[in-house]
Amino acid sequence: MVQRVLSRRNKLTIVFFALLQLIAFGFLANYFQLNSLAQRSLDRLFNVPQNIFAQIFEEYREFESERAFTLEKEIKDLEDTIYEKDLEIESLQNQKRFISSTVLPKTPQETYISGFRYADYECCSKHRIFIKLNQELENQVFAVSQGDFAIGKSRRKVFDEFEVALLSDREEYISIKNSKGFFCIAKGSGEPQRVFCENESKSGFFEEGDTFFSTGFDGIYPEGLIVGNLDDIETLEGENFKQKLNIQLFFDPYKSMNKKVITHD
Amino acid sequence: MIEIRYTFIFILFLFYSYVVNIFGISSFMPDGFIINILIMATFLNKMPSVYYFILLGFIADLFFSEIVGPYMFCYFLSGLYLNFESLRWIQRAFLEQMILVFILSLIVNLLLLTANELSFDFQRIVINPFVNVALWSILFFTQRGKWLKNI
Numbered sequence: 477m478v479q480r481v482l483s484r485r486n487k488l489t490i491v492f493f494a495l496l497q498l499i500a501f502g503f504l505a506n507y508f509q510l511n512s513l514a515q516r517s518l519d520r521l522f523n524v525p526q527n528i529f530a531q532i533f534e535e536y537r538e539f540e541s542e543r544a545f546t547l548e549k550e551i552k553d554l555e556d557t558i559y560e561k562d563l564e565i566e567s568l569q570n571q572k573r574f575i576s577s578t579v580l581p582k583t584p585q586e587t588y589i590s591g592f593r594y595a596d597y598e599c600c601s602k603h604r605i606f607i608k609l610n611q612e613l614e615n616q617v618f619a620v621s622q623g624d625f626a627i628g629k630s631r632r633k634v635f636d637e638f639e640v641a642l643l644s645d646r647e648e649y650i651s652i653k654n655s656k657g658f659f660c661i662a663k664g665s666g667e668p669q670r671v672f673c674e675n676e677s678k679s680g681f682f683e684e685g686d687t688f689f690s691t692g693f694d695g696i697y698p699e700g701l702i703v704g705n706l707d708d709i710e711t712l713e714g715e716n717f718k719q720k721l722n723i724q725l726f727f728d729p730y731k732s733m734n735k736k737v738i739t740h741d
Numbered sequence: 742m743i744e745i746r747y748t749f750i751f752i753l754f755l756f757y758s759y760v761v762n763i764f765g766i767s768s769f770m771p772d773g774f775i776i777n778i779l780i781m782a783t784f785l786n787k788m789p790s791v792y793y794f795i796l797l798g799f800i801a802d803l804f805f806s807e808i809v810g811p812y813m814f815c816y817f818l819s820g821l822y823l824n825f826e827s828l829r830w831i832q833r834a835f836l837e838q839m840i841l842v843f844i845l846s847l848i849v850n851l852l853l854l855t856a857n858e859l860s861f862d863f864q865r866i867v868i869n870p871f872v873n874v875a876l877w878s879i880l881f882f883t884q885r886g887k888w889l890k891n892i
Contacts, residue, residue: 487825494791494817501799505809514803518759595762602807 509632516606516634519591559731560623566726567624567702585609585739589732590637597729601646601666603628605729606637607737619697619740625726626650626690626701627737643671643703643725651693652703652723656681659691662703662723669728671704674712675719682706688723698740702726743787751777751797758805774801774812778819782832794820835881842877846870 482490505511591606605627607620620627620640628642641648646666652673653659658681660673675682686706692699708722758773777797781788798816802809826832850866 482825490791490824491821494795494821497792497795498813498817501795501813502809505799505803510803511807511809515805518804522759522763595765598765 509634512632512634512639515593516591516637516639519593556735559735563623563625585611585613585741586736587739588734589729589737590734592729592733594730597668601664603642603645603664603666603668603729604631605640605642605732606634607640607739608637609739613739613741615741617696619701620737621701621740622727622732622735622737624700624702626697626703627727629696630739642727642729644669649694650697650703651691652688653691654682654686654688654706656686658682658686659693660721661694662688665722669704669725671723671725673721673723675721676717678717682709682721684709743785744789744793747781747785747789747793747797750780751800755801755804758801762805774798774805774815778816779836782819782823782836788823789820791817791820791824794823831885838877838881839874842873843870846873 587607587609589605590608593602593604596602596604607630616633617630619629626643628640628645628648630638631641632639641664643650643662643664644667645664648664648671650662650671651659652662658675660675662671662673664670665672684706688703688706690697690699690701690703704723704725706721707724710720710722712718712720754773754777758767761767761770761773774797794816795813798813799809801812801816806812823832847866847870850869854865
């Protein structure tokens, strides 16, 4: 099949205007943060039917057996309480190993986790959750924790929610230390519940099982938040001595939906 | 009117990409937007304008990329190629050749690895087919003038 033949002049004009269109679209998307808005609205769009079905199912269950429903609700409440108590216990156990003269600064803006991008969490390096704040904070960038466990920091506002990048996100950094006085900058590995930091000094005061805390040096995370446990030390090949410290994070986003979190402004 | 059909097909692939992403199987499944371009190039008779291609790429990027660019640029290149060529059968033949080279390379590499009992080699399985396709593309673009004279 023969198509319309374009002259060289026409082709150049098309390429010129097409490039202008590319630049304009790129600028628009960047300026209005259209990517975040579009992706979040897609998540919300597909959440609506799920919620409707869940609601209908729960109403049916309530109708079917009110007592069973009440008991299940009680069990769920108890499970939530157990989860929070477990966090407290773990926090206290880890705080024992940490001696700090400073008091953990908390601006107790409590809120709940409203969304989690689980598709990206498993496959890709972008690890994000969403939280809704009751009142506006002064800063757009703030640290978020669950009890004493560091979660991540806010990236941007999307509709009425804040997008929070988890510590395991590949673009995230946090200054950490252990109780033996070893300091390092941990970087998100892009793998679930994992960060790592590199050590170039042979006199490393650390061992597997050490708990790491935030130092507060990065100016975002307050000092003393519990980050994770050192679970593997790799010696990297190369001319210079280098070790990679793999740290398992305590915060698990799969267990976190609708759970309380704290923002540190 | 023709754009409505294209838009409908595009929306179908948008849903496909979302479902593939949600189930976390995007690494094992074909890319929805690449298939969309292939369908536009092979099954449909009339090509939309380059600007329309860019718009589709822009929408794909909004939903499935951290920044606008990857899909938009691919759609832009495809739009240019499909609009500027005067003979449609050349594009179709080229597409078929690319697909054939890619699939053959993939099969050969998988068989080689199996036969030699080697572990999974990312470069061999994934990068090598792309290199083969790139090499064939260079050959095609530089030599097609001579081939056409022989027909």
